Amino acid sequence: MTSNDSDYIYFFNHILQPACILNVAGEVLAWNNAMNALTDTSSEQALNQHLYTLGMIPNHLSQHWRYISQGGASSHSHLQIGDLFFEVDCIHLPNSNWALLLEPQKKSPTQADVLYTILHDLKNPLAAIKGYAELIGKIAEVNDMQQRYIGRIQAAIGDMQELIYSLLDVAWVDSGIALQKSSTNLSILINDLAGRHAERAQQRGVNLELKLSVVPEIPSDERRIKQVLNNLIGNAIKYTKPDGRVTVSTFEQNGGILVSVEDTGVGISEEYQEKIFQRFFRVPDSTTDKIEGTGLGLAISYEILKRHGVELKLESTPAKGSKFYFMMPLSN
Ligand code: ADP
Numbered sequence: 582m583t584s585n586d587s588d589y590i591y592f593f594n595h596i597l598q599p600a601c602i603l604n605v606a607g608e609v610l611a612w613n614n615a616m617n618a619l620t621d622t623s624s625e626q627a628l629n630q631h632l633y634t635l636g637m638i639p640n641h642l643s644q645h646w647r648y649i650s651q652g653g654a655s656s657h658s659h660l661q662i663g664d665l666f667f668e669v670d671c672i673h674l675p676n677s678n679w680a681l682l683l684e685p686q687k688k689s690p691t692q693a694d695v696l697y698t699i700l701h702d703l704k705n706p707l708a709a710i711k712g713y714a715e716l717i718g719k720i721a722e723v724n725d726m727q728q729r730y731i732g733r734i735q736a737a738i739g740d741m742q743e744l745i746y747s748l749l750d751v752a753w754v755d756s757g758i759a760l761q762k763s764s765t766n767l768s769i770l771i772n773d774l775a776g777r778h779a780e781r782a783q784q785r786g787v788n789l790e791l792k793l794s795v796v797p798e799i800p801s802d803e804r805r806i807k808q809v810l811n812n813l814i815g816n817a818i819k820y821t822k823p824d825g826r827v828t829v830s831t832f833e834q835n836g837g838i839l840v841s842v843e844d845t846g847v848g849i850s851e852e853y854q855e856k857i858f859q860r861f862f863r864v865p866d867s868t869t870d871k872i873e874g875t876g877l878g879l880a881i882s883y884e885i886l887k888r889h890g891v892e893l894k895l896e897s898t899p900a901k902g903s904k905f906y907f908m909m910p911l912s913n
Pocket of ligand 1 (some may be wrong): 748812817818844846847848849857862863864865869873874875876877878879880903
């Protein structure tokens with residue numbers, strides 16, 4: 582080996598791009614450190630082996646190279662393996678061998694990814710503004726008018742935070758991030774949630790009633806299902822007048838668990854029932870116009886259930902009440 586050869590080998594092993602050299606049969610003649618890191622295969626394991634026998638990435642690369650090598654000329658192309666993107670240089674060497682050089686690419690962020698990041702970054706400064714607004718009243722004497730303005734700042738930031746959390750959920754839905762499933766007992770979950778809503782129901786003079794059966798555990802993304810139930814129960818209380826009733830029930834039926842949230846509230850007329858699951862849709866109604874909301878809760882709930890393979894359904898009669906319900910399967 583000449584000193585030149587050892588320089589080349591040193592260089593080949595230390596470049597950041599994963600690279601290998603193949604003979605015409607597709608057997609590995611050289612395999613650098615970056616290739617080792619990418620494929621979890623050392624050069625000792627790879628040498629003299631067919632590329633396609635060395636795991637998922639080399640197997641895809643081998644198919645790609647076979648296709649390109651038929652043309653006999655060097656080429657530059659793109660390769661996608663699952664979520665991974667590569668630029669691939671296939672270089673036809675003078676002695677008929679081939680060098681393959683990979684350049685891992687970052688997936689270009691989607692609009693939903695960008696939105697998710699921006700919203701996420703907005704949470705901290707908003708929390709800081711809210712915190713400092715609260716501090717002003719504690720560290721200095723403020724008069725009634727100043728206190729009123731501080732209260733308004735805090736309320737406005739509270740509204741912005743609520744909107745940001747809803748938009749974060751929308752971005753989550755659009756980004757297609759996988760569900761995190763675990764065993765969930767829906768009756769226990771609802772019982773815990775109802776405790777949180779009890780005070781607000783009482784303040785509004787709404788009777789919150791639970792009819793929960795003993796049900797088996799089911800696989801679900803518990804945090805997301807909790808969000809759905811939180812929204813349905815919250816809405817039912819919000820859109821029901823004093824002395825009304827909200828009933829949340831679970832029972833096992835036909836290989837699933839039927840969950841329903843029923844109220845004796847304002848109801849939703851037929852013409853709006855189809856639109857109710859669309860983003861930002863709020864029923865135009867003078868009796869509910871003053872009730873605060875974003876029109877995102879039901880759309881997000883609908884999407885979360887859809888991701889579980891479940892449909893959120895509605896039966897409603899204006900001035901009598903609404904029933905939102907869905908059937909969670911016992912297994913995946
Ligand atoms: P928000 O309540 O924040 O406006 P949602 O997406 O949860 O957003 O609900 C969308 C709209 O559907 C509400 O604005 C309201 O008009 C209507 N709605 C939701 N739940 C009920 C309910 N239980 N009874 C009557 N109307 C409802």
